[in-house]
Amino acid sequence: MRLVVEGLSAKRGEDLIFQDISFEIASGEALVVKGANGSGKSTLLRVLAGLLPAHSGAAKLLAAAQPVERVSEAAHYLGHRNAMKRELTVEENLSFWQSFLGDFAGGAGLSVVEAVEAVGLGGIAHLPFGYLSAGQQRRMAMAKLLVSWRPVWILDEPTAALDAAAETMFAGLVMAHLSRGGIAIAATHQPLGLEGVKELHMKGFAGIMEDVW
Numbered sequence: 001m002r003l004v005v006e007g008l009s010a011k012r013g014e015d016l017i018f019q020d021i022s023f024e025i026a027s028g029e030a031l032v033v034k035g036a037n038g039s040g041k042s043t044l045l046r047v048l049a050g051l052l053p054a055h056s057g058a059a060k061l062l063a064a065a066q067p068v069e070r071v072s073e074a075a076h077y078l079g080h081r082n083a084m085k086r087e088l089t090v091e092e093n094l095s096f097w098q099s100f101l102g103d104f105a106g107g108a109g110l111s112v113v114e115a116v117e118a119v120g121l122g123g124i125a126h127l128p129f130g131y132l133s134a135g136q137q138r139r140m141a142m143a144k145l146l147v148s149w150r151p152v153w154i155l156d157e158p159t160a161a162l163d164a165a166a167e168t169m170f171a172g173l174v175m176a177h178l179s180r181g182g183i184a185i186a187a188t189h190q191p192l193g194l195e196g197v198k199e200l201h202m203k204g205f206a207g208i209m210e211d212v213w
């Protein structure tokens with residue numbers, strides 16, 4: 001499986017945010033997207049996740065376990081917000097996402113109990129999501145990545161609000177995902193503790209980008 005991005009550009013309103021972004025990531029690889037505030041990291045991830053249209057260019061997932069028209073069909077997107085309902089329990093939220101998303105071909109998600117344990121929060125899945133601390137909420141949002149199998153993880157500032165132990169835990173989850181043949185793309189200002197990842201440096205519209213492999 002390969003994620004191939006060719007000549008991608010995107011606008012916000014009338015403004016071109018970036019243009020001519022190209023890169024390729026294969027199964028088992030991660031790409032970290034770096035750049036200053038406002039350089040277009042979130043915009044790029046939102047385009048890949050199908051939440052914003054590309055202005056030009058394309059992103060394709062090739063040789064996936066099932067054919068897809070859009071990368072988003074094979075992707076989990078973890079944005080700045082956690083996409084959980086505060087009034088529902090953690091278990092209810094994760095069960096919803098598990099049945100809503102389903103499994104992509106070639107893999108199977110963990111049970112809700114297993115996923116909650118994998119993020120180190122076994123025993124509090126019965127609480128309303130809104131009762132959890134900011135860091136616990138972020139961990140539970142990561143558990144959402146585990147309850148259904150999606151080969152591509154698109155992660156926007158995944159470790160915001162996490163303590164050092166949770167950052168290490170998250171790096172382990174990403175490495176396990178890669179070892180299952182997954183792909184991860186993460187925008188971050190913080191080191192994710194991942195070894196040997198590719199980097200993409202967004203420069204904003206003036207400088208666009210350069211690759212550092």
Ligand SMILES: Nc1ncnc2c1ncn2[C@@H]1O[C@H](COP(=O)(O)OP(=O)(O)OP(=O)(O)O)[C@@H](O)[C@H]1O
Nearest residue numbers: 012013017035036037038039040041042043044202
């Ligand atoms: N809804 C919007 N309408 C118009 N412009 C927007 C919108 N959202 C973002 N922008 C602009 O697009 C540019 C890129 O924003 P983006 O959120 O992609 O940057 P970023 O690199 O992720 O920044 P940060 O590191 O602060 O999260 C910024 O100049 C921002 O003001």
